[in-house]
Amino acid sequence: MKLVIVTAVEEFQNEVLKLFKSANIDSFSTSDIDGYKNIPNLLATSSWFPSVKGGSESHMFFSFTEEEQIERLFHLIAEFNSKIETNNPIRGVVLPIEKYI
Template sequence: MKLLLITSVSEYEKEVCKLFKKAEIIVYSTSDIQGHKFFAGNNLQDNWFSTQRDSFDSKLYFSFTSEDKIETIFKSIEAFNTEKTSSNPLKAIVLDIEKFIN
């Protein structure tokens, strides 16, 4: 068993749900989170009235699932990130579960 974690901006919620369905991961959880990004080299004088945001409404998705389903969703995430020209790609990690209680 593995723990899959995916983060995305909130705008991609429907697309991420489709990726879970395509990978046949039928049980997962979500949580609203606030993502933050520091912009390198910001000069306060140049950025005083900037419309750039440094925080983003985001989602965290997580699921306990099998390795074969993780491979499927990772391939889909890579394809999704390649197709999108956004500066906010989907990010995913997998953690091994050493011990658990059902």
């Protein structure tokens, strides 16, 4: 069993859900996050009452699943990313799980 974490900008949320389904990953969790690429922009927008949101609305998806489903998911993500025209591809990482209950 491994932990897979996928991040994507809000515009790709439905696509990631489809990718998880296609990879037969039925159990997962999500969280809304703010994505940042430029630290100077973050510092420029940080104040007590910022008028402009500093980060990009993004989502994080994570699941404890088997390696076969993760391999399929990564193949699907790579295929999806090869067809987009943006500098915000879907990203994924895998972490080994040493112990779980």
